[in-house]
Amino acid sequence: MTQGIVDFDFSAMEEHVDPYPTYVAMRNAGRVLRSPIGTLMVHRYEDVRRTHGDHDAFSLGAIDMGAAAARRDGHEGGLASGDFLLAETMLTTDPPDHERLRRVVNRAFTPRSIDAIESRVREIARQLLAPLADGEAFDIVADFAAPLPTIVISELLGVPSEDANKFRVWSEAVTGTNVRARLNPETSRQYSAQLRLYLSEQIERRKEAPTDDLIGRMVVANSEQIMTDAEVVAACVLLLVAGNETTMRLITNMALALGRFPGELERLVENPDLIATGVEETLRYDSPVQMLFRACKQDTVVADAEIQKGQFVLTMLGAANRDPDAFVDPDTFDVGREENMHVALGHGIHYCLGAPLARRETRIAFEELLQMVPRFKVLTRDEDLRYPPTLMLRSPLSLVVQG
Ligand code: HEM
Structure with a gap:
């Protein structure tokens, strides 16, 4: 046994429906x-932050993404599935490439930039909810949580929102976590090829006629030799996937938690100002991204364990966010929680670029949803909840609610 490292068989981590007891066993x-x-x-809060905070020792750039997917959990697909990103993105690079790629799009995601699109996000949320207002039960995933972020990110990128639906299907294929059914690997590959072709056309169009949207901004960076053609396509795919799948899961997990804890729902109905802290609490309590990974770039020590160069390390964000050393009553869902420095959006240089957007979209989603169905109930029974077959992304595939 290497110093400080304990053998634990987590290779068959199948508790996708309820991973929390496994996290206690790990602890x-x-x-x-x-x-x-x-x-x-690593799974403790302190150790997860240490790993993500030290990008000299723990890198994403040093990882072969295809191999990573296989080593992670042996499933097809997943965020790291081989052909998802053909070129490097900010997420797969270390400094200085990381800054080079992140800087091109950074400005679009500052809280100030998000202020500018708040009313449009609200309008989209209202349009999606309008047909559901007749009191019938509806699937909050397919009818609301999935389309909302897809339309928003499509508009930010500058592709027609009529194409948003195609995007969703493609991005689900790319992450291997599609909402309705699991695709076979061949269909998945075809969809990701279609997505890349579509984006290449959008890029070519902007070379002729510049636009002020995100793709337009990247095309300018391309003409200034800051980004290659392939990097622009890969960045579009990253933004689509990172923005769609995750925010959809946050909205879904929040609806589920509020359905399970009607007292907390009541607090939000009585005091909508708490929705923002309720969003943070959902990020912590049932994190949409439960697990990330890094490769060790130089021998180092975490806790009292010696980690050697080349080793592959999974970081369990979902477990860290339930660490009793970091959070008071970690298993309690408290929409008014004050101290809440969770790691659901990552930590360090790769901290989620879209965090201000995800928070705003989800807050608006619940402000609007609670207007329409203030005391909604979740009709899907716990035993019928289905989760994606990977802990990388976590939320029920469908969740039926009624006002
Ligand atoms: C609830 C929603 C979201 C969650 C839970 C989430 C989670 C995360 C996490 C955990 C990371 C760190 C990855 C790592 O260190 O390996 C990350 C990075 C990232 N996220 Fe998000 N994300 C969300 C929404 C969004 C949105 C809406 C966008 C953009 C439209 C976005 C874009 C990105 C990008 C580009 C990165 C890579 C940043 C970098 O490498 O510098 N995310 N996200």
Whole structure:
């Protein structure tokens, strides 16, 4: 046994429906765990932050994404599925490339920029909810949580929102977590090829006729030799996937938690100002991204474990966000929680670029939803909840609610 590392068989981490008891078992086992195939894992808040905060020792740039997917959990697809990004993106690079790529689009995601689109986001939320206002039960995933972020990110990128639906299907294929059914790998590959072709056409068009949207901004960076053609396509795919799948899951998980804890729902109905802290609490309590990964770039120490160069480390954000050393009553869902420095949006240089957008979209989604169905009920029974077959992205595939 390497110093400080405890063997723990997490290779069959199948508790997608309820991973939280497994996290307690991990905590009891030790701070740095190793699966039978050699992958390491950290799960405590302090250790997850340490890993993400030290990009000299723990890198995404050093990872072969295809191999990473296979080592992670042996599933087809997943955020790291081989052909998802053909070129490097800010997410897959270390400095200085990371800054180069992130700087091109950074400005579009500052809280100030998001202020400018708030009324449009609200309008989209209202349009989606309008047909659902007749009191019939509806699937909050398919009818609201999935289309809202897709339309918003399509508009920010500058592609016609009529194409938003296609985008959703494509991006679900790319992440391997499609809402309705699992696609076979061949269809998945075809969809991601279609997505890349579509984006290449959008880019070419802007070379002829410049636009002021995100793709337009990247095309300018391309003409200034800041980004290559392939990097522009990969950045579009990243923004689509990162923005759609995650925000959809946050909205869904919040609806589920409020359905399970009607007292917390009542607090939001009585005091809508708490919706913002309720969004933070959902990010912590049932994180849309439960797990990330890094490759160790130089020998280092976490807790008292020696981690060697080349080792692959899973970081369990979902477990860290329930760490009793970091949060008071971590298993309690408290929409008014004050101290809430969760790691649901990552930590360090790769901290979520879209965090201000995701927070705003979700707050607006619930402001509008609670106007329409203030005391909604979740009709889907716990035993019928289905989750994607990977802990990378977590939320029920469908959730039927009624006012
Ligand atoms: C609830 C919604 C969201 C969650 C839970 C989430 C979560 C995360 C996490 C955990 C990371 C860190 C990845 C890592 O360190 O390996 C990340 C990075 C990122 N997110 Fe988000 N995200 C959300 C929404 C969005 C949105 C709406 C966008 C953009 C439209 C976005 C764009 C990105 C990008 C581009 C990165 C990479 C940043 C970098 O590498 O510098 N995300 N996100």
